Amino acid sequence: MNKEYLNVILADDDEGNLILFKSILQDLKIHIKVKTFCNITDTMEYLNADDAVIPEVFFMNFNTSGKNCITYLSELKADNRFDHMTTVIYAQSISSENEEEVFVNGANVLMKKPDNYRDMKKNVTDIMTVTWQYHTSGLNKNNFIMKV
Amino acid sequence: MYVKFDFNTLCRKVLEDKLKDQGLKYRLINSGEVELYESLTKEQCKVFKENLGNYGIEIIESQKTALVQKIKDTIVELVGSDEMIPVKASIYIAEKLNHSYGYLSNLFSEIANTSIENFIIIHKIECAKELIISGKYNLTEIAQRLNYSSVAHLSTQFKNMTGLTPSQFQKIVTMRRKVQRYDQQYLRAI
Numbered sequence: 001m002n003k004e005y006l007n008v009i010l011a012d013d014d015e016g017n018l019i020l021f022k023s024i025l026q027d028l029k030i031h032i033k034v035k036t037f038c039n040i041t042d043t044m045e046y047l048n049a050d051d052a053v054i055p056e057v058f059f060m061n062f063n064t065s066g067k068n069c070i071t072y073l074s075e076l077k078a079d080n081r082f083d084h085m086t087t088v089i090y091a092q093s094i095s096s097e098n099e100e101e102v103f104v105n106g107a108n109v110l111m112k113k114p115d116n117y118r119d120m121k122k123n124v125t126d127i128m129t130v131t132w133q134y135h136t137s138g139l140n141k142n143n144f145i146m147k148v
Numbered sequence: 149m150y151v152k153f154d155f156n157t158l159c160r161k162v163l164e165d166k167l168k169d170q171g172l173k174y175r176l177i178n179s180g181e182v183e184l185y186e187s188l189t190k191e192q193c194k195v196f197k198e199n200l201g202n203y204g205i206e207i208i209e210s211q212k213t214a215l216v217q218k219i220k221d222t223i224v225e226l227v228g229s230d231e232m233i234p235v236k237a238s239i240y241i242a243e244k245l246n247h248s249y250g251y252l253s254n255l256f257s258e259i260a261n262t263s264i265e266n267f268i269i270i271h272k273i274e275c276a277k278e279l280i281i282s283g284k285y286n287l288t289e290i291a292q293r294l295n296y297s298s299v300a301h302l303s304t305q306f307k308n309m310t311g312l313t314p315s316q317f318q319k320i321v322t323m324r325r326k327v328q329r330y331d332q333q334y335l336r337a338i
Binding site: 103130136140146147 | 153261266267270271274277278309310311312317320321323324327331
């Protein structure tokens with residue numbers, strides 16, 4: 001597929017994280033259009049609307065307020081409109097049981113959020129580089145499972 | 149029931165069916181290149197683009213993008229080949245596409261947002277995943293099929309690319325299938 005840019009949605013109730021991710025994504029060589037939500041309920045409402053532009057990539061904080069992150073993942077997995085969307089879950093720390101649960105419930109990428117900008121930029125760049133290949137080179141997205 | 153896709157065969161079949169549907173005279177040069185014996189009218193071109201678009205297939209109009217696609221096709225062919233290719237990948241690609249490797253490498257990085265070397269690794273790991281999921285091969289056999297020097301080499305590259313060991317990957321895929329089966333049974337029950 002000959003894509004020129006990727007649509008990305010960021011959902012996090014921590015505004016600092018949103019600013020950080022947005023600035024890293026906009027610095028990448030790959031062209032990205034970013035939409036941010038500081039509330040997961042609003043994000044799901046947007047995604048579930050009939051006229052929503054389903055993004056190629058969805059970043060969500062594991063420790064989001066509201067329902068459990070796994071519940072949101074299950075909702076997304078159950079709706080085939082999101083079959084082509086790459087879901088990235090990130091967390092400062094996460095137990096190994098939760099790690100497994102995140103993947104089993106449909107997340108493609110799990111990122112342990114580094115505490116410094118340089119590592120964070122490297123991780124996000126790696127994720128987006130591989131994601132770009134999945135969206136432009138006909139790779140099987142069902143097999144896209146990555147932990148950084 | 150689970151099915152395994154061979155994307156090359158699938159895309160080739162769709163392309164051929166659509167070419168035949170429109171009564172076009174053609175020759176498939178490889179999976180991503182078609183030679184048409186007669187040029188298309190604007191209307192034919194529009195219909196053809198629409199027909200292919202429904203299947204996520206696009207006509208590449210830029211020469212640079214077309215060459216990058218040829219590099220990708222060559223890599224897919226190289227990685228999928230059962231025969232051991234006796235030359236380095238860089239030499240094989242350059243000779244096959246009749247350009248210097250330096251030119252191809254720069255062009256690829258500019259358009260594909262990754263290097264040829266990295267794309268080869270990504271593709272090899274994707275093939276390894278398909279083979280793991282098929283359940284037909286053990287890791288030693290997979291390493292041999294994909295021309296790795298050892299199982300350790302395959303495992304290290306797998307871990308570097310995915311952050312998971314091959315067995316962790318397999319466990320997640322198996323658990324996903326179990327959950328899927330459970331969901332389907334639950335849906336049928338209500």
